[in-house]
Amino acid sequence: ETGVTQSPTHLIKTRGQQVTLRCSSQSGHNTVSWYQQALGQGPQFIFQYYREEENGRGNFPPRFSGLQFPNYSSELNVNALELDDSALYLCASSLDSPPGEQFFGPGTRLTVL
Amino acid sequence: AQKVTQAQTEISVVEKEDVTLDCVYETRDTTYYLFWYKQPPSGELVFLIRRNSFDEQNEISGRYSWNFQKSTSSFNFTITASQVVDSAVYFCALTPNQAGTALIFGKGTTLSVSS
Numbered sequence: 001e002t003g004v005t006q007s008p009t010h011l012i013k014t015r016g017q018q019v020t021l022r023c024s025s026q027s028g029h030n031t032v033s034w035y036q037q038a039l040g041q042g043p044q045f046i047f048q049y050y051r052e053e054e055n056g057r058g059n060f061p062p063r064f065s066g067l068q069f070p071n072y073s074s075e076l077n078v079n080a081l082e083l084d085d086s087a088l089y090l091c092a093s094s095l096d097s098p099p100g101e102q103f104f105g106p107g108t109r110l111t112v113l
Numbered sequence: 114a115q116k117v118t119q120a121q122t123e124i125s126v127v128e129k130e131d132v133t134l135d136c137v138y139e140t141r142d143t144t145y146y147l148f149w150y151k152q153p154p155s156g157e158l159v160f161l162i163r164r165n166s167f168d169e170q171n172e173i174s175g176r177y178s179w180n181f182q183k184s185t186s187s188f189n190f191t192i193t194a195s196q197v198v199d200s201a202v203y204f205c206a207l208t209p210n211q212a213g214t215a216l217i218f219g220k221g222t223t224l225s226v227s228s
Binding site: 033035040041042043044045048056058088090092101102103104105106107109 | 117146148150155156157158159160163204206214215216217218219220221
């Protein structure tokens, strides 16, 4: 059983650009959640996908969007990057239940200049 | 509103000392789950424990123990005989028993264990 993987590890972008972050969930896990973790803070929920459909969203603007694919992979897309988007982005996969027991990837460190 | 508060920002101890990390939560739900995660410098969050709101039994796993008290909305975590490898950021988290909901994290407590 492989764990959750994310790519790339690090990324540097400039303000206004667009970025796509990728995640490969644990095999058999049909739910993926994305979190943003700013420096010195706890992770903040962005959104969750279940069987390729968004089924929950945190307090993030529409320029944060996602996709989930049948092969247990997923993407987080951020348009019109802002300086405050600089953070560690974590992907977590889980089964339907028990609720919340999520397995996290190592994250992608995004820096926006 | 749901909220998790970890009042201790940083704790420093010497190896073999016991240390307790505090967690206080707020929720109006009657059914919910509480978690502790460890985040080493590598960044990956490591699951430590899950507890549902109906199970107030304390749990011990090796050097780790957890004290869940619904009356005070607290879910504290104790490391006995701390080791340098315990140095990390520890997060307490809460989630309601609903599909499509996420973990609500506290701000974390940075634990530094020196030899």
